[in-house]
Amino acid sequence: DAGVTQSPTHLIKTRGQQVTLRCSPKSGHDTVSWYQQALGQGPQFIFQYYEEEERQRGNFPDRFSGHQFPNYSSELNVNALLLGDSALYLCASRGTRSGNTIYFGEGSWLTVV
Amino acid sequence: AQSVTQLDSQVPVFEEAPVELRCNYSSSVSVYLFWYVQYPNQGLQLLLKYLSGSTLVKGINGFEAEFNKSQTSFHLRKPSVHISDTAEYFCAVSDHGGTGFQKLVFGTGTRLLVSP
Numbered sequence: 001d002a003g004v005t006q007s008p009t010h011l012i013k014t015r016g017q018q019v020t021l022r023c024s025p026k027s028g029h030d031t032v033s034w035y036q037q038a039l040g041q042g043p044q045f046i047f048q049y050y051e052e053e054e055r056q057r058g059n060f061p062d063r064f065s066g067h068q069f070p071n072y073s074s075e076l077n078v079n080a081l082l083l084g085d086s087a088l089y090l091c092a093s094r095g096t097r098s099g100n101t102i103y104f105g106e107g108s109w110l111t112v113v
Numbered sequence: 114a115q116s117v118t119q120l121d122s123q124v125p126v127f128e129e130a131p132v133e134l135r136c137n138y139s140s141s142v143s144v145y146l147f148w149y150v151q152y153p154n155q156g157l158q159l160l161l162k163y164l165s166g167s168t169l170v171k172g173i174n175g176f177e178a179e180f181n182k183s184q185t186s187f188h189l190r191k192p193s194v195h196i197s198d199t200a201e202y203f204c205a206v207s208d209h210g211g212t213g214f215q216k217l218v219f220g221t222g223t224r225l226l227v228s229p
Contacts, residue, residue, distance in 0.1 A: 006156075033216060042117075042203055042219030043157070056216060090156055094215065102207075102217055104149070104157040 004029075004105035006091050012111045013081050021076040021108045025093030032074040033102070034066060035090040043090055049074055081112045115140040115206045119220035126227055128196055134189040134223045136204035144206045146187040147217065148178055151201040160202075163187065174198070199227045 005024045013019050025032050031050045035043035045058040049068035068074045072093075078085055088107040120135040138144065145164050149157040161172025168180040178189045187204060201224050205217040 004156075031215075035217075040222075042205075042221050043217070045216045045218070048216060058216070088156075092217075101159060101162055102147075102215070103159065106156040109154075 004091055004093050004103050006089075006105040006108050008108060009106065010109045010111075012113060015081055015083060015112055017081050018077065018079045019081060019110060021078075021089050021091075021110070022073065023076070023091030023093075023105060024073045025091075026095075026103050029093035029095040029103070030072050031094045032068060032072065033092045033094070034074070034076045035092060035104075036060070037088040037090060037107070039087070046076070078110075083112050086110060086112045115144060115208065115218045117204050117206050117218055117220035119204055119223050121223050122221070123224045123226065126194055126225065128227055128229050129193045131192050132190065132194050132198075132225065134202050134204075134225065136187045136189065136220060138185050138187065138204070138206045140185075140206060140208070142208050144208060145215075146178075146180060147205045147207070148172065148176070148187075148189050149203045149205060149219075150174075151203065151222075153200070157203065160189070194225070194227050196227050196229065198225055200225060 007022045033048040034046040037043040047057040048055045052068045063079045065077045090107045091105045092102045094102045116139045118137045126132045147162045148160040161170050163170045163180045171177045201222045203222050204220045207215050
């Protein structure tokens with residue numbers, strides 16, 4: 001049973017560029033959330049997707065956007081990258097009919113230079 | 114809204130000694146509580162969770178935690194640590210997600226440093 005998988009694992013981008021991160025949820029899970037973890041900090045909630053719609057959003061600007069596909073996989077897009085966007089981006093999944101535990105992927109390390 | 118306070122940013126301990134990592138939370142509604150562990154350059158792994166029932170929760174790798182509603186605490190304990198327990202530990206809280214929505218609010222983490 002595959003867990004939450006994310007790609008790419010590491011990437012380097014230049015200020016002003018755009019980035020797309022991808023996530024496949026754990027088998028049987030239909031809800032995907034994205035978190036940003038800056039160095040030395042706890043993860044911060046970005047947004048959650050369910051039934052291909054954004055259900056809730058944290059305190060992040062509109063430069064951060066996402067998408068969920070019919071197979072429940074998800075993308076996180078960040079436009080106009082800033083140095084402060086450098087962080088570990090974590091995808092988490094949950095099954096609405098399989099309990100209240102959220103499982104995390106290994107994350108995508110984004111460095112903006 | 115919920116918040117989590119992890120009182121210790123770093124806890125040094127010798128191998129085979131007991132350890133307690135402290136977590137306090139604030140919430141106006143009933144919550145679920147979680148502890149996650151993050152090894153260097155890795156994602157988050159669930160250690161244990163409190164959803165309901167017994168306030169003493171046992172998790173993986175010999176860890177346990179006790180939910181104390183009156184003190185709004187959820188401290189993590191292990192009676193004897195190993196070198197391999199060296200990692201960052203995060204306490205997190207969520208509401209009950211009655212609307213189908215559930216997000217985790219994390220503390221700032223406690224770095225457990227186990228030395229020989």
